[in-house]
Amino acid sequence: MIASGRADEQLPVIARFEVRYRNYLAPDGAINRKLPAFASDTRLLVTLYRAMVLVRAFDLKAVALQRTGRLGTYAASLGQEAVSVGVASAMREEDVLLPSYRDNAALIWRGVKLEDILLFWGGDERGNRFSGPVQDFPFCIPVGSQAPQAAGVAYAFKLRKEPRVAVCLFGDGATSKGDVWEAMNFAGVHRLPVVFVVTNNQWAISVPLRLQTASETLAQKAIAAGFIGEQVDGNDVVAMHAAAEAAIDAARNGQGPHFIEAVTYRLGDHTTADDAARYRPTEEVQARWKEEPIARLRSFLAGQNVWSKTEEERLAAECQQRIDAAVERYLAVEPRAPETMFDHLYAKLPKAYAAQRRELEGGS
Ligand SMILES: Cc1ncc(C[n+]2csc(CCOP(=O)(O)OP(=O)(O)O)c2C)c(N)n1
Numbered sequence: 001m002i003a004s005g006r007a008d009e010q011l012p013v014i015a016r017f018e019v020r021y022r023n024y025l026a027p028d029g030a031i032n033r034k035l036p037a038f039a040s041d042t043r044l045l046v047t048l049y050r051a052m053v054l055v056r057a058f059d060l061k062a063v064a065l066q067r068t069g070r071l072g073t074y075a076a077s078l079g080q081e082a083v084s085v086g087v088a089s090a091m092r093e094e095d096v097l098l099p100s101y102r103d104n105a106a107l108i109w110r111g112v113k114l115e116d117i118l119l120f121w122g123g124d125e126r127g128n129r130f131s132g133p134v135q136d137f138p139f140c141i142p143v144g145s146q147a148p149q150a151a152g153v154a155y156a157f158k159l160r161k162e163p164r165v166a167v168c169l170f171g172d173g174a175t176s177k178g179d180v181w182e183a184m185n186f187a188g189v190h191r192l193p194v195v196f197v198v199t200n201n202q203w204a205i206s207v208p209l210r211l212q213t214a215s216e217t218l219a220q221k222a223i224a225a226g227f228i229g230e231q232v233d234g235n236d237v238v239a240m241h242a243a244a245e246a247a248i249d250a251a252r253n254g255q256g257p258h259f260i261e262a263v264t265y266r267l268g269d270h271t272t273a274d275d276a277a278r279y280r281p282t283e284e285v286q287a288r289w290k291e292e293p294i295a296r297l298r299s300f301l302a303g304q305n306v307w308s309k310t311e312e313e314r315l316a317a318e319c320q321q322r323i324d325a326a327v328e329r330y331l332a333v334e335p336r337a338p339e340t341m342f343d344h345l346y347a348k349l350p351k352a353y354a355a356q357r358r359e360l361e362g363g364s
């Protein structure tokens with residue numbers, strides 16, 4: 001409810017808005033609502049499941065690499081795998097992804113090699129020259145700055161009359177940034193083919209959602225920009241895929257932007273540089289483990305008799321093998337000379353940087 005204690009109730013109401021909520025699978029895998037048509041394709045659901053399991057195993061390995069000094073700071077997506085996988089799986093190759101730093105699963109789905117992702121988090125810019133669609137954007141570290149870029153990409157699609165969609169992911173914390181609002185406002189005015197997805201994982205490092213916004217939902221922020229905002233169970237990959245597919249199709253067909261609030265929970269630390277136990281109670285995290293997306297889909301698939309323990313074990317072994325091979329390739333990459341950090345910054349390096357570059361090269 002809007003806190004409207006001061007409104008004069010004698011005055012006529014001139015506008016009413018609503019936010020819908022989408023969910024199909026309950027935390028125990030039971031069906032809450034008639035499933036969308038694509039869900040009868042159990043092969044697709046198994047593919048979504050495999051993608052979520054892969055990224056969870058990959059995240060574990062990446063954190064282990066960081067802890068042993070072989071990777072830089074890393075942001076795991078533990079608990080939110082269904083968001084990135086559900087969204088990426090609804091995109092066409094020619095669409096453009098503008099991810100946040102926690103969307104490893106979306107990049108992997110789009111074809112980015114695991115070793116490219118490790119290279120990036122290992123501090124090697126060559127990880128950004130990745131193996132996925134060349135027009136996709138790299139991980140975005142400055143919070144929310146991918147949103148105006150997404151509006152720009154979508155504006156280009158519109159001007160060129162290309163039936164493509166920009167798909168932009170950011171966190172709940174990003175919704176407090178001017179960038180995100182400006183992008184949404186511009187997208188609404190120009191009815192751009194862009195889908196904004198906020199991964200509401202309840203935390204922005206140590207800032208809880210209640211200190212982030214006084215809005216009842218994040219989805220309703222889209223209403224002020226003139227387009228639909230819906231809230232989706234971000235731990236239900238069926239709901240995420242359905243919502244993203246509908247939004248992307250609509251944007252492609254000229255119906256303008258759409259906003260999806262994916263409600264989920266960050267089960268892990270913010271990054272490897274964080275210790276979440278210092279600011280949130282263990283009981284809260286334990287309670288949220290009961291809602292996580294992988295066990296949920298596994299229960300559903302097992303109930304449909306399309307997934308068994310043997311398949312689970314085979315998948316775990318397959319993921320491990322794939323990850324180990326990628327780690328080996330990553331570790332075998334020769335580091336670049338330190339002075340190359342100045343390359344690709346400017347067409348012509350300013351004097352101060354040129355001097356630093358020479359110094360690193362061993363000159364004076
Ligand atoms: C512009 C900017 N300000 C501050 C930071 C430092 N910072 C990194 S992550 C983060 C919190 C972001 O939270 P949220 O948007 O909810 O994303 P999440 O980490 O939960 O995925 C902040 C403040 C940054 N990277 N960029």
Ligand SMILES: [Mg+2]
Nearest residue numbers: 171172203204
């Ligand atoms: Mg967050």
